[in-house]
Amino acid sequence: MTHQTLFGLVPFLQLPRSRDAQGDKTSLQETDMTIQTPRIDTPRETRSTILSGFRSLEGWPVSRLIRGAVAGIALVVSGALAAPVQAESLLNVSYDPTRELYREFNEAFSKYWVEQGNEAPEIEVSHGGSGAQARAVVEGLEAQVLTLALGGDIDRVAETGKLPKDWQTKLPHNSSPYTSTIVFLVREGNPKGLNDWGDLLKDGVEVITPNPKTSGGARWNYLAAWAWAEKNGKDPKEFVKALFEHVPVLDTGARGSTTTFVQREIGDVLLAWENEAYLALQEIGEDSFDIVVPSVSILTEPPVALVEGNIRSDEQRKLAEAYLNYLYSPEGQAIAFKNFYRAWDTSAANPEDVARFPKLDLVTIADFGGWEKAQPEHFGDGGTFDQIYVAK
């Protein structure tokens, strides 16, 4: 084997060999030196000089250097570990499309919290697929506040006992300070004439939605389609089956689907959260896409909850409760409206943000018997979604 290997780290390994190559000459010199140098039994602690007949070496003993370095590193590490808690911290574990909402909301809340005479809080938000986020909390991520895409995911965390089973009754509006719905995002001018769920089954129409197995938003999409079929006297199971035959790509999360539709230009219609659709319009330009509101959709309730099990102190509880309550305050609601969510309290909101939302026929998750029934029936192992993908 040569010494040319990965990353070129290996030249070190050549050292013994190259010393061998120099052969006897080196060892002769060494013998000469030991004759002339006084033998050192105990390493010295101070700056010292070693003299041989040929040259002198001056410096700090290596052992001392190493000890000094270790002590220094230990000091730094212990300092970092025992950093004094000067401000209360809060971890909000959220789902994918709320990045913009919570960025703005956290700023407003911090300002409000300081105005109340408190230290500026340290608020962190983590985003990801709703199900994966719930699993992280189940497995020990110390979130004090959960703001996920659907109640079913918070139920999963509640099963571990970290928050009470009746968490959804603790805050107004089913613990959902803001809601949204599922709409269609289509290409500019709606070239394929997609105006309602039934149009999605036209020949050659490609529908983009994330995978309901891995994405909370996709579950709402699925249930909205189901609800439309039920209301229009079609067999809902046949309808969603036919619908998913028009889906060429199943991304794992809502943002992935938006990218597929917008950047990769795949598909004719994206089934999206209303807030995500408006955000896409705002970010990419209103002249590339249109929003189409179907006749029936579902009221999506992304709920919030306090994780009792992860609260470390009374101060933190106060902060977490204030954080959630501020979501319901007129200011918090105005921020939700501004970020394209359908919130409840319009008193402080910009009327333009409120007027944006058209009225439509909305079913709720309660019509499906709540998540504890809908989740296993439709998205569990062998549920209606799995039945779509059995070989013909």
Next chain:
Amino acid sequence: MGRPVVHRSPMPGLGLSMGITFTMLSIVVLLPIGALLLQGVSYGAEGIWATVNRERVWKALYLSFRLSFYAAVFNLIFGVILAWVLARYRFPGHRILDAAVDLPFALPTAVAGIALTALYAPNGFFGASWTHTIAPALNAGLAWPEAALNVLVTGLGFEPWSLQVPPRIAYSTMGIFIALVFVGLPFVARTVQPVIHEIDREVEEASATLGASRLHTLRRVVWPMLLPAALTGFALSLARAVGEYGSVIFIAGNKPLVTEIAPLLIVIQLEEFSYDGAAAIGIAMLVISFAMLLVINLIQVWSRRRIGYV
């Protein structure tokens, strides 16, 4: 006092290095796999079989292993050629090319996946010409051989075959193949390259002076020396491709039964908090991988018997 099982070696450091080896192997490799198997044991053999023995799981496993095999074969051929060029010839940009081979190791797989998707999507750099020019032309060209083949196939009583190529590279099995080739390429090149460095030019020259043709020299002198390393690289590349998730997930399209890879099924099981189901599919992949690596090792043993150690 009996004799110690392991004789003290005259070489220093055996005890220490063995200790480090076993500790590291246990912590890094055996413990996670043990945990996986333990989860499987608690689930029971019938449970595992019930999870795995479903159309969708079989299709995903078949897809993952089939494409990993294709990608490893591709990498075997082109990795050896690449290593040969890098080891034997000096040309401008040689060092840059040499360094670039390692990039798939260093690049986060998600970045690779997104970059490949952007290139091969129907509006991407390569994807556009494929979708609008190459694929239609290929499909038109393949139409009559397909018809001719299907006369034969249906005549023998089988379902007609399709030779049509997919209209998209990304979001089809071709996209998965490209991603797997990308992540696996360095393995073959990097295992074969040092061996080529070691081959003395004199051996080939001797072969030539003894009257062997170029092809004969390549086949009987050079190739036997490269084979063990190439097989190792092939096995590494295959193993890496089977487990690859990060880059494939962006380019695959993830359609159940069509482009859904087995690692995604594991993630889906986890999303449902079904740790048992995830472990079951994980164990199935482990068993199949183990069988494949065993076969590769047997081939290596056979090749050593035949041509001796190099």
